[in-house]
Amino acid sequence: MSDKQLSSDELAVWQRLQTVTESLRREVGRGLRADADLSESEFTVLAHVVTAGGSIRAGECARSIGWDSSRLAHQLGRLERRGLVDRTTDATDARSSVVSLTEAGRAAHRRAVGPHLRAAQRWFAAALAPHQLQDLDLALRALESHVQHLSQEGPSS
Amino acid sequence: MSDKQLSSDELAVWQRLQTVTESLRREVGRGLRADADLSESEFTVLAHVVTAGGSIRAGECARSIGWDSSRLAHQLGRLERRGLVDRTTDATDARSSVVSLTEAGRAAHRRAVGPHLRAAQRWFAAALAPHQLQDLDLALRALESHVQHLSQEGPSS
C-alpha cells in the first residue's frame, strides 16, 4: 500500500516506546507480586471477572481483556490451581465454561487493587504533566484504532 | 512521599498504554517470526551485537539492552543452540564472556532488519501525525527518566 520508509526519528520513538513500557510493566508487576502475591496477568483476569459481576463466560472474558482463548485457558488453569477461581460449564451452552471468583479470589483482588493503583500513580501518572497525559492519550487512541483496523484485515501488507 | 490518588482519566490512559503496547509487541513479533524466523528478543540481541561491531561483553550487552544478566544468559543459550552466536571467555577478565555473531547470526540479522523496519512503519509510524509522534516522544522521555530515577533508589515509596 504505502512504501514510505521509517525515519530515524520515528525509529527512536518506536524503540523508546518498547523499552519504557517494558520497564514499566516489569516494575509494576514486581510491586504487585510483592504487595499482593499476584502477577499482573492474574490480577487482570480477577479484575475483569470482578467488573463482570463475579462471573463471566470464558470467551467473553478473553475478548474483554484482549487475549486469545488459549492464553486465558492456561491462566485460568493456574488461577484454579491456586484456588482463586472456579470453572463450571455453562448451563445454556455446554461448550462454554463460566469463570467465577472464589472467596479467596475476591480477597486477593481486594488486597491487590489498592497497591496496584498506587503503583500506577507512582510509576506512571507522577511522571506526566496534565497536557502530556492528554497528548499521550491521543497518540494511544490513534495507535489503538490503527492496530485494531490492521489486525482485522490482512496479516501482511 | 506524595499521597495523590490516581484519577480515572489517568487510570484509563495507563490501561490503554498497556493494552496498546502489548498488541503492538505481539503483532510485530508475529511478523518478525513469519518474515525472518526470529523472535523480537532474539532480534534485539543480534541487533545490539551488530551495533557493537560484531562482538561485545555479555554484561555490556545486557546493560545496553536494559535486561538483567540472567535474562540475557538464557537468551544467549538459546541463540547459541541455534548457532547464531558464540560465547568465549574474555582474555582480560576470565569472569566475563564475550558474545560474537556467527556467520549465520549475521545472516539472520540481515534478513530480519528490513522486515522489522517495515513492521514498525506499518504498525506504529503510519498511525501517527508528526505532532503526535513528537508529543508521544516527549511523554516517553518524561516516563523514561522518571522510571530510571525511581528504580535506582528505594524499591518502595
Added chain:
DNA sequence: TCGTTATATCTGACATGTCAGATAAACAGT
C-alpha cells in the same frame, strides 16, 4: 436424522521471563 461446518475451550510442546542461588574469578585489606 445424518453429515458437515462452525464455535468454545482445552491441551501439549516449546520459547520466554523472573527469581533465588550457585559458581568462579577479580579485588582489597591485612
Added chain:
DNA sequence: ACTGTTTATCTGACATGTCAGATATAACGA
C-alpha cells in the same frame, strides 16, 4: 599468601505466552 567481598555470569525451578492441534458441542442444511 589468606580471607572476605565484590563482580560477572550461569543454572534450575517455575510462571507466562504462543502456536498447532485436539475435543466436544452447537448449528445448519440435505
